[in-house]
Amino acid sequence: RQVSLIRQSLFDQGFLDEQFIQLEELGDDANPNFVEEVVSLYYRDSVRLIHNLEQALEKSPLDYNKLDEYMHQFKGSSSSIGAKKVKAECTQFKEFCMAEYREGCMRTFQQVKREYTTLKKKLEAYFQV
């Protein structure tokens, strides 16, 4: 019951969307822990991508195309698992990237990282239960 409460709160608070439900549906007798596997893969992937982004953001002048590429990847992964807030921040980042607005990019990236870490903590808590 606690599990479902936590799960429901995640949806209500807008951290996750329907895609997550889809992933859950994919788990069956053959792969009972499909969701967890996907999510762990997501963590591994994201660490790498965030690292790339950080490095790219330290350069000056900024290579907006590269940034856009990395963020596209990150957005893709996030939308695949249904990370709603993260995806929204990624979209915002991409907008600022297209507008070549450095300040906006930096600020949004921080938000992306914040949302990501929040989500990660929440998901870890969810899976432990």
Added chain:
Amino acid sequence: MESCNCIEPQWPADELLMKYQYISDFFIAVAYFSIPLELIYFVKKSSVFPYRWVLVQFGAFIVLCGATHFINLWTFYMHTRTVAVVMTLAKVLTAVVSCATALMLVHIIPDLLSVKTRELFLKNKAAELDREMGLIRTQEETGRHVRMLTHEIRSTLDRHTILKTTLIELGRTLALEECALWMPTRTGLELQLAYTLRQQNPVGYTVPIQLPVINQVFRSNHAVKISPNCPVARIRPLAGKYMPGDVVAVRVPLLHLSNFQINDWPELSTKRYALMVLMLPSDSARQWHVHELELVEVVADQVAVALSHAAILEESMRARDLLMDQNVALDLARREAETAIRARNDFLAVMNHEMRTPMHAIVALSSLLLETELTPEQRLMVETILKSSNLLATLINDVLDLSRLEDGSLQLELGTFNLHAVFKEVFNLIKPIASVKKLLVTLNIAPDLPEYAVGDEKRLMQTLLNVVGNAVKFSKEGSISITAFLAKSESLRDSRAPDFFLVPSDNHFYLHVQVKDSGLGVNPQDIPKLFTKFAQTQSLGTRNSGGSGLGLAICKRFVNLMGGHIWIESEGLGKGCTAIFIVKLGMTGHSIKSNLPLVSKMSANHVHANFTGLKVLVMEDNGVSRMVTKGLLMHLGCDVTTVSSSDECLRVVSQDHKVVFMDVCMPGISCYEVAVRIHEKFTRRHERPLIVALTSTTDKITKDNCMRAGMDGVVLKPVSLDKMRCVLSDLLEHGVLLEAI
């Protein structure tokens, strides 16, 4: 004395006289004997002698005469009676023959004489024939010369060569001393020495054209003998000591293209002529013969023809050069125009995106701002910002749309939509504004108008909004009525649309919309201008209405694109106006009544389809997405192979794979290229796996590119389980994805 039977000579023997007589007789006899011999000899030699009988007679006569004289030889001395008898006999015979001959000769001598006359006659005749033959021969030679000259002249189409050759050949044929050609100058008042035979570069002598001698030559088409002292002939210093040779001049007609008729040789007096002057060598006693003059005349005519041909050729070459230049210029202009169009299109393409994005940002953020806490002044300010930016956005859209419309690059986005709903929506949009202005709006939809139609919903609504909006804008009071019904041929009684015909067909119907208002109306003279861009009638109420004047122009183009017609009727200022448009819409099948995509219909039928063992290849470079898609497909029972790069995909793909899912945003080789290569690899359709693109954006360009690369479908990420199920069943049933986004 014994009596001998001798006969005494007549006279006494005189020794000397006798001797002479004796000798003469002897010689006469010899001659008389030899003459026939000669005659026989020569006649035998000659083959023609008609009178042999006469000869025989004559021969006999002579022989006998000779015999007589011969026998006479013996009578000078004492001779026996035998001799006398023989003598007498001979004499008698001679007498007979000579009489016969004399008689014969009477007949023969006239004949012989006439032979002589005939001979003389024949000789004269022969002399005459000889003369005539000489004449013919000269004529023939002249003809040959003419032919040769003509050949030389006509073998070239270069004016200069023609004339030069003429002079050279004439000079050679006729053995002339000098030959010159005088051409008329541009003004036509003078003749200028253009070509000469002997002098290499004739200095520009000119001679006025109105000289009597020149007129004389020009009047006749024969070669005319002129005096060697006249100005046209005095072009060389006198070389000889005596008389200069005879000079002949002939006119050469210069034919203009305009009066060159094939059938009648023009005999106009206003023709231009050139003058050809030919001089025989001085100090020779030569005269101009008739055949030479004829030759000259013929040559002059030929030269005229050759010159006209040369002129025609020059003209056509010039025309051709002109055309080529024009072609080049036109080509350049076309390329410039194309460049300009391309530049404009590029500009539009860039501006399209660049202008719309900030506009959307402004509009979106201002609306967001309105939802926050604001003071009334702030609210007012933000509302103004929003209104202005909306206007600006509309304006930008209009301009961009219009440009695309003019380009012809705008295509209607056809789809099934609810027709009645469109009207209701417009009505709802316009009602608040109308009620503010205290205008009554009524909507009447005919019951026989189909509920659903196939067409471009967005643009139809745009047109309708524009027309109704205009009606509201230009009415200060009164009412606005919107009527929509099915158009039939009878309803087109309007003369303003004379060239618009309703083409009845099974799949289409014509929607007739009429928006009538009781507002300001339009001056009938201004009606044609209403639909032109940027033109606004400057009547009283319109100056504050705003708008760019593009609205109706755009509506007209949309309506035309929809195969219809739009026009405005108005009685005049202050009498209201009616806007009417007719558009062609497609009829939907009766089975489709809902607006839902076909996918759900499919899903109802195939939800239990089994994909067990279906071999599928997934190409995706994002690890998480790859895993998710793989999990999705495996859940549906497929046998999934995943690859993370295009190269790997091309390596791994085989006939066993029934479907290939590929992510559109792949680094390296683009997915389109991969699709093309897969097509190349599997040429037969049943061997080839079906290719589906997974994309996160839904714009038309991506769809088009996918279709062009030969893909069988496009799916929007993220894919839900149901969607994937539908996609697979669709693919397997139809071999192509009908509707997936």
